[in-house]
Amino acid sequence: PRPRVAFCFPAGPCAMGPSTTRTRFPSVAVPPEHVRRAAGRPHIVFILVDDQGFRDVGYHGSEIKTPTLDRLAAQGVKLENYYVQPLCSPSRSQLMTGRYQIHTGLQHSIIRATQPNCLPLENVTLPQKLQQAGYSTHMVGKWHLGFYKRGCLPTQRGFDTFFGSLLGSGDYYSHYKCEGPGMCGYDLYEGEEAAWEQDRGMYSTVMFTRKAVGILANHDPRRQPLFLYLAYQAVHSPLQAPARYLERYKAIPNPHRRKYAAMVSCLDEAVHNLTLALKRYGYYDNTVIVYSSDNGGQPLAGGSNWPLRGSKATYWEGGIRAVGFVHSPLLVNKGTKCRSLVHITDWFPTLVTLGEGTIDEDLNLDGHFFHMHLFPGIHGNATPRAVLPSPKRL
Numbered sequence: 001p002r003p004r005v006a007f008c009f010p011a012g013p014c015a016m017g018p019s020t021t022r023t024r025f026p027s028v029a030v031p032p033e034h035v036r037r038a039a040g041r042p043h044i045v046f047i048l049v050d051d052q053g054f055r056d057v058g059y060h061g062s063e064i065k066t067p068t069l070d071r072l073a074a075q076g077v078k079l080e081n082y083y084v085q086p087l088c089s090p091s092r093s094q095l096m097t098g099r100y101q102i103h104t105g106l107q108h109s110i111i112r113a114t115q116p117n118c119l120p121l122e123n124v125t126l127p128q129k130l131q132q133a134g135y136s137t138h139m140v141g142k143w144h145l146g147f148y149k150r151g152c153l154p155t156q157r158g159f160d161t162f163f164g165s166l167l168g169s170g171d172y173y174s175h176y177k178c179e180g181p182g183m184c185g186y187d188l189y190e191g192e193e194a195a196w197e198q199d200r201g202m203y204s205t206v207m208f209t210r211k212a213v214g215i216l217a218n219h220d221p222r223r224q225p226l227f228l229y230l231a232y233q234a235v236h237s238p239l240q241a242p243a244r245y246l247e248r249y250k251a252i253p254n255p256h257r258r259k260y261a262a263m264v265s266c267l268d269e270a271v272h273n274l275t276l277a278l279k280r281y282g283y284y285d286n287t288v289i290v291y292s293s294d295n296g297g298q299p300l301a302g303g304s305n306w307p308l309r310g311s312k313a314t315y316w317e318g319g320i321r322a323v324g325f326v327h328s329p330l331l332v333n334k335g336t337k338c339r340s341l342v343h344i345t346d347w348f349p350t351l352v353t354l355g356e357g358t359i360d361e362d363l364n365l366d367g368h369f370f371h372m373h374l375f376p377g378i379h380g381n382a383t384p385r386a387v388l389p390s391p392k393r394l
Helices: 067-074 088-097 126-132 204-217 243-249 255-280 344-354
Strands: 043-049 077-079 136-142 161-165 176-178 184-186 226-231 287-293 324-327 336-338
Touching (some): 043 088, 067 255, 067 287, 067 324, 126 136, 126 226, 126 344, 136 204, 161 204, 204 226, 204 255, 243 255, 255 287, 287 344
Parallel strands (some): 043 226, 043 287, 077 336, 136 161, 136 226
Antiparallel strands (some): 077 324, 176 184, 287 324
8 A cells, every 4th residue: 555645845935926017907995894794795616627628518519428517608608718828837826816927937837746836925816815805715626836835835825724636636536646756645635734534535526526515515605705716636637537427438439538528527517516506505696606627628638629729738729728607697698608808817806806805906917807797786898808810720
């Protein structure tokens, strides 16, 4: 049996990105109460999936069956011109800070276990702003924004609770992650401690969903608004899926694609179970659900971005154009497609505004608040982003 070795947090200064002048975002007024009743302010559930290709959802024509995602998107607003970064850590840093990765020093690649690096500590995060606005904030799933010292951990960056992996591409059942020969560690945490006692060898998609459902069950939606960041490990490699999902795709000849399809179907069922829990525990009617992939799919690991050119880790459309939608009973324009440019940095100002939080000028955000007539009582213009003309189709 493998020894119980958890990744540790050595000491040292966190790497900081360059300071650059940016267009500043106007402040948004916030009511004076620190903790207010949830009525009038939505619960926010942000589902971030890993390496799901643009093609790999039913409503984009995939052979993979995703009835839940198709239904939620069809009843919500599909973001059909939605962009992210081509790799994991840069996209996640942009979501958490509303700033481009060039402004946080995370523009180069992912953060690896052996690197003394993390999301720079001077950056205010999305959960910190929602905490200030009175939200209960919880993270389940993949962090991948550094952990080399305690200040880098999710519970030090605005989350009241954390259950998940700090790296996020380990074994789906054993939760061990290897960075190289002899460099393996256990990567499942409850708060700031290794979660050995909670680990039952459960498939991570199922495990993370059950944890998220437990959070919903133990919180009173009438007392305090909730922010749940559910960052699935799926559908990143290694390609592993429970047998009952593999049975559905026996006709797919490519073994990588077959396993990948099974993983997507398991993910779809997980989102279904989460949605049922939102309804069961009284959240759904006052909840905004955002669904997003962190980057494009990896064809060598079963993903597909057709008809887009390129893949994960490239700046072609296939690497940076993502699956995304918003679902909520609060939406004004349900059942529509948004073709305006939307970027993952835009979620920071948008969600903080929906939560009646403050956006101070010194945050130096790159993200733009967008409403697209999504929510009643939220006014302003559509995202100011524009498409640069190109003589070639990407």
